[in-house]
Amino acid sequence: MASTAQTAKAAADQAAEFGQEAFKTTVDRSIAAFDGFASNSKLNFEAMTDSLGLAAESAQTLSAQAAAFTKQALEEQVATAKKLAACKSVQEVLDIQTSFVKSSVESYLAELGRWSDAMAASTQRSLKPLNDRFAAAAEQLAVIR
Numbered sequence: 001m002a003s004t005a006q007t008a009k010a011a012a013d014q015a016a017e018f019g020q021e022a023f024k025t026t027v028d029r030s031i032a033a034f035d036g037f038a039s040n041s042k043l044n045f046e047a048m049t050d051s052l053g054l055a056a057e058s059a060q061t062l063s064a065q066a067a068a069f070t071k072q073a074l075e076e077q078v079a080t081a082k083k084l085a086a087c088k089s090v091q092e093v094l095d096i097q098t099s100f101v102k103s104s105v106e107s108y109l110a111e112l113g114r115w116s117d118a119m120a121a122s123t124q125r126s127l128k129p130l131n132d133r134f135a136a137a138a139e140q141l142a143v144i145r
Contacts, residue, residue, distance in 0.1 A: 040137070043136070044133055051126050054128075055126040058125065058126060062115070062119070073104070
């Protein structure tokens, strides 16, 4: 009977030791996971602020580009209005007006192309920090699996 009691006590001690070890392992893993989460959160926040900073720079550049185009268009309109005011015939008015419309449309389409290129580059540049973080997260998930 004493042997059975000793065996039961040894089994209970072994189970308690195993339980303590499992608990300690689980707690250590949880702490490591939390540390990883905190580190990733910090990196994600930095990527977001970098992305927003790049987007703000791009918006400023595009705004300056729009202002320059608007200024140029207004100058051309004023010059055309002065030419029209000095016209002596209807044919001269039509020629100047036709030339103005043609150059305005060409200028607008060229500016639209520049805007399109600038927006694409801006978007790509602004999203790069976020894309890098997504790629890093995907790599981490691949390692975990």
